[in-house]
Amino acid sequence: MISMPTNRDENWRYANLRPLAKARPEAVDAQAAAANITLPPLLPDYERWVFVDGRLAPHLSAPAFDSCAKVLDSRAGGEEFAALLDAAIATEGVDFALARVNGARGEEVLYVAPPDGTQARIEIIFVATAAASAGTSYPRVQVHAGRDSHLRIVERHMSAGSADSSVNGAFDLALRANAVIDHCRLQNCGDLASCFDTLLAHVGERGTYRLRTVTLGGLSTRSTILVKLAGRAARCELTAASIANGIQTHDVYAEIEHAGAETVTRELYRGIATDRGKLGFNGMMKVNEAAQGADSEQSLKTLLTGAGAEAAVRPQLEIHTDRVRAIHGATTGKLDDQMLFYLLSRGIDRRTAQTLLQWAFIEDAVSRVEVAALRAEIEVLIAAQLNEVSALDGLLGKP
Amino acid sequence: MTTLLDISNLSAKVGGKNVLQGVSLAIKAGEVHAIMGPNGSGKSTLSYVLAGRPGYEITGGSVEFMGRNLLTMEPEERARAGLFLGFQYPVEIPGVNNVYLLKAAVNAKRKAEGKPEVDAYEFLQLVRGKMKLMQMDESFLSRGVNEGFSGGEKKRNEILQMLVLEPALAVLDETDSGLDIDALKVVARGVNSLRSAERGVLLITHYQRLLDHIVPDHVHVLARGKIARSGDKQLAVELEKRGYDWVLEVA
Numbered sequence: 022m023i024s025m026p027t028n029r030d031e032n033w034r035y036a037n038l039r040p041l042a043k044a045r046p047e048a049v050d051a052q053a054a055a056a057n058i059t060l061p062p063l064l065p066d067y068e069r070w071v072f073v074d075g076r077l078a079p080h081l082s083a084p085a086f087d088s089c090a091k092v093l094d095s096r097a098g099g100e101e102f103a104a105l106l107d108a109a110i111a112t113e114g115v116d117f118a119l120a121r122v123n124g125a126r127g128e129e130v131l132y133v134a135p136p137d138g139t140q141a142r143i144e145i146i147f148v149a150t151a152a153a154s155a156g157t158s159y160p161r162v163q164v165h166a167g168r169d170s171h172l173r174i175v176e177r178h179m180s181a182g183s184a185d186s187s188v189n190g191a192f193d194l195a196l197r198a199n200a201v202i203d204h205c206r207l208q209n210c211g212d213l214a215s216c217f218d219t220l221l222a223h224v225g226e227r228g229t230y231r232l233r234t235v236t237l238g239g240l241s242t243r244s245t246i247l248v249k250l251a252g253r254a255a256r257c258e259l260t261a262a263s264i265a266n267g268i269q270t271h272d273v274y275a276e277i278e279h280a281g282a283e284t285v286t287r288e289l290y291r292g293i294a295t296d297r298g299k300l301g302f303n304g305m306m307k308v309n310e311a312a313q314g315a316d317s318e319q320s321l322k323t324l325l326t327g328a329g330a331e332a333a334v335r336p337q338l339e340i341h342t343d344r345v346r347a348i349h350g351a352t353t354g355k356l357d358d359q360m361l362f363y364l365l366s367r368g369i370d371r372r373t374a375q376t377l378l379q380w381a382f383i384e385d386a387v388s389r390v391e392v393a394a395l396r397a398e399i400e401v402l403i404a405a406q407l408n409e410v411s412a413l414d415g416l417l418g419k420p
Numbered sequence: 421m422t423t424l425l426d427i428s429n430l431s432a433k434v435g436g437k438n439v440l441q442g443v444s445l446a447i448k449a450g451e452v453h454a455i456m457g458p459n460g461s462g463k464s465t466l467s468y469v470l471a472g473r474p475g476y477e478i479t480g481g482s483v484e485f486m487g488r489n490l491l492t493m494e495p496e497e498r499a500r501a502g503l504f505l506g507f508q509y510p511v512e513i514p515g516v517n518n519v520y521l522l523k524a525a526v527n528a529k530r531k532a533e534g535k536p537e538v539d540a541y542e543f544l545q546l547v548r549g550k551m552k553l554m555q556m557d558e559s560f561l562s563r564g565v566n567e568g569f570s571g572g573e574k575k576r577n578e579i580l581q582m583l584v585l586e587p588a589l590a591v592l593d594e595t596d597s598g599l600d601i602d603a604l605k606v607v608a609r610g611v612n613s614l615r616s617a618e619r620g621v622l623l624i625t626h627y628q629r630l631l632d633h634i635v636p637d638h639v640h641v642l643a644r645g646k647i648a649r650s651g652d653k654q655l656a657v658e659l660e661k662r663g664y665d666w667v668l669e670v671a
Contacts, residue, residue: 358474363511366471367521367581368499368528377524381515381564388515 035301037241040215044153044187075158120219127159137167149186180211190218196228226252250284262386265298272301297329319349430481441645457642502588514564608633
């Protein structure tokens with residue numbers, strides 16, 4: 022029996038865990054093939070893998086003929102599959118509990134392994150259709166990026182229909198020396214869905230892991246991100262944008278461990294909570310004794326625009342060496358009065374001015390999404406989330 | 421000539437302090453007025469009160485702008501009615517680009533006037549022409565509002581916005597501060613190009629040198645929250661020679 026996290030656990034205080042407790046834990050049985058699924062347009066040069074309720078949907082997928090990805094089935098078992106199970110996940114600790122459940126319940130794993138010196142672009146779409154009473158879906162991706170490889174991943178989470186789907190995903194990545202991964206994640210599930218995920222990354226010497234996440238959908242979402250900068254001069258850039266409307270809760274725990282010397286982290290979080298939305302971002306930066314010359318920057322900001330909106334932003338530093346550069350800043354606030362007055366003084370109405378400033382605030386993070394077509398799509402979604410598509414029209418989709 | 425702005429015995433408080441203590445000033449169409457004065461005399465406060473910045477409490481007097489009670493209007497209404505404030509310290513708004521702001525501002529004004537939205541192509545042509553006058557590179561249009569601009573670029577951008585919006589009255593708060601002589605000439609050329617029989621300009625400045633390039637019709641000295649002295653452009657020359665103490669003593 023795996024003991025599940027509760028709000029009493031240190032790193033889970035702000036998560037909304039109720040949907041998780043209510044959902045049926047068994048994997049969703051059969052794929053809802055009949056569900057009406059509309060996928061976003063293909064991204065140029067990206068192959069596509071689509072999973073519906075955690076299971077591969079071959080008819081919706083478009084893998085490259087020489088793809089470095091394949092789906093492994095846990096029911097078939099075998100050594101290859103066993104070798105994939107991450108040692109960290111198998112260890113104790115409540116932060117890994119959901120990943121362990123994923124490992125125990127999930128049946129399919131997308132295994133992505135670009136060989137040494139190669140490049141690949143892959144889009145992975147997880148579509149949730151089933152109600153929580155029908156079970157939980159367990160998306161699982163494992164990435165082994167070879168030396169000097171460059172992998173670009175676009176990961177999407179979306180809903181077909183308006184079910185209260187329960188999703189518990191796990192993503193683990195290992196980067197060998199000089200490998201680069203650009204990983205963009207867009208979570209835009211339906212209003213009633215709950216999305217939990219655990220992401221583990223292990224970055225080797227001079228490897229670079231860039232993770233950009235945009236979280237817009239779901240009633241309750243929680244990402245647990247654990248990145249280990251293991252090799253010398255390994256680098257992590259984590260950018261997260263989040264908008265919580267209505268009664269949404271978006272919670273993130275991000276722990277970056279600097280284990281190797283001269284390792285670098287750039288972390289940026291921008292969250293907007295409107296109405297009674299709730300945001301949590303707990304950024305833990307650990308610098309080990311051996312990580313001399315480590316360099317970390319954290320900039321965590323939230324904007325509250327609703328009377329009942331809440332945000333808990335926590336930058337944390339745990340440093341065990343003297344030779345380190347660590348900068349961190351965190352703010353929670355309202356719109357900047359000077360910026361607002363500047364826009365008003367140009368004749369722009371108050372509501373548009375407020376929306377523009379919210380846009381500018383979140384754009385600080387979204388502008389870092391490298392894939393232009395995806396960024397344009399995200400900007401349209403954000404404009405809709407801010408309820409101001411027309412006012413923002415002139416700013417959307419500009420590469 | 422019609423009166424654009426009529427300030428009568430205006431008093432205002434900010435942070436519990438009486439900063440304006442009975443300012444009276446009338447600007448007619450076609451006129452350029454300069455307000456000079458030592459630091460802390462209330463110059464910037466006057467510009468903010470006119471533009472409607474929150475945090476300023478009006479304790480007495482009145483301001484009429486083109487026949488309307490300016491003080492009861494929202495800042496955005498004042499702008500649409502034709503009042504423009506050129507900021508001393510323009511704020512940076514990354515994420516909102518310059519061309520968007522210009523267009524949104526122009527369309528807000530046109531909407532208030534019951535006119536249709538500006539044609540995108542014609543608008544761009546107009547903006548390009550004004551940018552040339554202000555010696556600004558076109559790449560600036562796609563940059564965030566004032567984002568990473570030097571002090572001089574920010575001031576030029578203020579004047580560009582003014583030229584595009586074509587206000588009836590422009591209040592320019594220390595537009596000359598932080599400018600080298602070449603930039604000052606560019607800014608002055610921009611302001612002079614807007615001078616016409618229908619418009620008014622209120623220049624707020626600490627130094628006389630701006631007035632060599634934008635020659636005012638009237639010069640006022642603001643001291644201790646009041647207009648201490650008014651005159652023509654000679655007054656500015658005299659102030660440069662004798663300093664503000666001279667006015668304060670006489671007052």
